[in-house]
């Protein structure tokens with residue numbers, strides 16, 4: 367499960383055993399070490415939120431069918447490495463070590479800087495580097511435009527008109543007529559998600575999400591004390607009958623979908639399903655949050671028109687679209703946007719006023735420049751991404767003959783079937799070989815996807831080769847009956 371309890375404060379033995387999965391003890395080595403290792407993975411990848419209280423040793427021992435001594439030894443090891451803290455009378459709770467020992471580096475999204483960046487290869491996050499050849503001129507052009515903004519105070523609550531207009535035009539061109547006043551610029555799609563949740567859901571509400579899904583949606587849902595209601599997304603794509611039945615049964619306040627080159631599967635929802643989804647949300651009065659972060663990353667074909675295109679305005683009232691420059695241009699810009707009907711944006715503006723007042727003007731101007739060049743930049747970017755996808759696919763297929771590697775039509779990731787429930791152990795082991803991975807269960811709830819691994823194809827060719835070598839070394843180093851079998855590199859790929 368991505369998250370143990372809505373409050374994030376306490377986990378019972380049964381809940382922890384569920385999130386540990388039935389597979390945690392099938393590796394090599396003594397049970398206490400495997401238990402400690404596994405809890406450590408759960409902390410590092412966010413499935414055990416910080417300060418979650420762990421079950422008492424006796425309770426956990428009973429639930430897992432272990433001796434009390436085994437759990438005590440595991441807790442001692444976690445305490446020793448800084449992953450849990452304890453206080454007499456208050457029990458033990460999850461912490462991050464001030465200075466991680468053995469486990470390096472941190473799981474944070476920030477560049478590690480200095481020696482860590484030199485040493486570690488990050489395959490835990492899926493975002494490409496900036497197109498420097500396009501970014502530098504855009505920055506220069508933006509700086510040249512800046513003086514016209516300097517005499518005013520600089521607080522453009524919904525974003526500068528120039529950028530909102532450019533974003534609206536792109537929607538209109540994609541088949542969803544949009545005015546500038548239907549756009550709010552924000553600090554990336556994740557900011558957009560948190561604003562929408564803050565404005566439109568209340569504690570205890572249910573939120574339908576695809577399963578698997580972009581992991582930080584689960585974090586965001588937990589933060590507002592709502593409940594994620596997962597709807598399976600299979601290799602065949604979306605099952606709208608299932609979505610409809612789930613919505614009918616659970617009456618969610620909101621449903622979150624990534625229809626364009628979905629993270630992590632890369633799947634793209636077809637035009638007919640988009641229409642059905644929008645109509646369903648309208649009928650059920652469910653707010654539909656459409657995350658279009660990946661929409662420009664069609665590697666085989668462009669995405670169909672946006673959800674809501676071609677439908678009456680009344681149907682569009684329930685729709686909120688999120689966009690971002692992070693995957694197309696650069697995550698470091700921190701520019702994204704929310705598209706919705708004006709009243710809806712008004713409500714968002716009220717909520718936003720309590721947290722941040724506006725987005726930086728210079729970054730917005732850079733985005734205007736980049737959007738003006740988008741039709742030139744994006745095909746080049748996508749060609750490079752497709753080459754990287756093909757290289758990574760070939761390398762993984764060569765080294766891991768037992769894995770199933772799909773051929774996604776777009777997006778940034780391979781959602782690999784490992785054929786055995788080893789993802790968390792592999793991620794943990796890979797850390798010791800200088801490779802950061804996001805284990806499959808990070809993309810779901812209730813410990814699902816232990817047989818899956820998301821590998822982003824965002825690294826350059828050289829790093830990709832090194833990363834797959836490290837992955838192979840980690841898999842070989844895992845030991846145990848379920849360790850993936852690794853073939854030698856031929857050097858031909």
Ligand SMILES: Cc1ncc(COP(=O)(O)O)c(C=O)c1O
Nearest residue numbers: 554555556580629659690692702
């Ligand atoms: C589907 C999806 N939504 C949102 C985000 C967050 O993007 P941003 O950098 O725009 O906040 C990501 C980043 O990985 C993503 O994959």
